[in-house]
Amino acid sequence: MSNYKLGLDFAEELDQNDELSSYRYQFHIPKDKNGNELIYLCGNSLGLQPKRTKSYINQELEDWANLGVEGHTEAKNPWLPYHEFLTESMAKLVGAKPIEVVTMNTLTANLHFMMVSFYKPTETRYKILIESDAFPSDKYAVESQLRHHGFDDKEGLILWKPRTGEELLRYEDLETIMEENGHEIALVMIGGVNYYTGQFFDLKRITKLGHKHGCLVGFDCAHGAGNVELNLHDSEADFAVWCTYKYLNSGPGSIAGVFVHERHAYNKTLNRFTGWWSHNKEARFNMRQEFDQLPGAEGWQLSNPPILSLAAIRASLDIFNEVGMEKLNKKLKKLTGYFEFLLKQLGEDTIRIITPSNYEERGCQLSIQVKNTDKKLFDKLTESGVISDWREPDVIRCAPVPLYNSYQDVYKMVERLKAILNE
Ligand SMILES: *Cc1c(COP(=O)(O)O)cnc(C)c1O
DSSP, X not given: OOOOOXXXXXXXXXXXXXXXXXXXXXXXXXXXXXXXXXXXXXXXXXXXXXXXXXXXXXXXXXXXXXXXXXXXXXSSSOSTTTTHHHHHHHHHHHTOXXXXXXXXXXXXXXXXXXXXXXXXXXXXXXXXXXXXXXXXXXXXXXXXXXXXTTOOTTTTEXXXXXXXXXXXXXXXXXXXXXXXXXXXXXXXXXXXXXXXTOBBOOHHHHHHXXXXXXXXXXXXXXXXXXXXXXXXXXXXXXXEEEOSSSTTOOOTTOOEEEEEOGGGTTOSSSOOOOOGGGBOGGGGGGOSSOOOBOOSGGGGOOSXXXXXXXXXXXXXXXXXXXXXXXXXXXXHHHHHHHHHHHHHTXXXXXXXXXXXXXXXXXXXXXXXXXXXXXXXXXXXXXXXXXXXXXXXXXXXXXXXXTTTOOHHHHHHXXXXXXXXXXX
């Protein structure tokens, strides 16, 4: 997209002209033993801590110390409706309406809760379709759902596979599967951005195809939220789930997001697991009443949520709100494009990028296959101060995150990789 040039000068120039460059200073950048900043390209696994997070959490700790139980209503940010303070920002971030999102539980737990409602197997239509290289947790979750409903977890699972010798998935192949097996498939559940290849799928296209064949369609957007523009509402998907500790910088194990399309918001006939937090807010504390279903995604909550985790998410969402996904997306394309440009200089005999080269089919992550090597290369890269991650058998995943990574980060990473390869 841009006319990239080689050399450190050019990286410095890109940083100087980067309108988002100051955001890096709003994050804690991990350092090595000697106090030098590491090159952190692992936001796809655990996002960095915004400096403001501490004060958001401290506010809640103080209110808890000073107010005890009264904090539910008297805290500066009252805990009873605390999750509502996140709703609008979260909705904007994933391209949804406020009634369609809620922040609750953890990712895999939410996937199960969504399947309670949206995996509705019958004797003839009970299969689940996932991508063959789905994230393990997702695969285990759908297998256990099949077993839970009394089906065989091998026979009931249909895999969308890459062709031999390829890594990326083709829509033609999905269309073929749907033509042949669509009538047996109850649920299509795909990772919106594949964790391994970084392939960003066309959610709308997949949903349309699934619906055409009478299936319900959901997405795991763990690698999409905060990374790419998901436009969940327009995708027409039935549901989506994501976590907040990757691109959403909300801390290890922080709680997760859920999207349920508006058309299901008032449907009281959907099967679901419920708790007191799925009950009508106005009457929640009257206790001895008949259950009264809360509309929208909020109606899938069970418990009162962990406020300290919500505070961290709120701190992060405030940054996203300030910057907006549009500017982030613009930098993402330029930064990852630059990374790709530099990597390609290493030569096709040395490395191959398995992530799609089309900007519309990826986020910031590039999955780099290094030929004729093993994990030792990755260990050396880590020793040199580059934090990325390794997936067997030969792939290094690197995610230059537009919020806090610089063009110089990317430049230095490739220089260090080159030095190690030349040893
Ligand atoms: C990170 C990730 C998970 C992790 O699940 P948790 O329940 O948060 O531990 C699951 N699925 C996908 C696709 C992921 O990327």
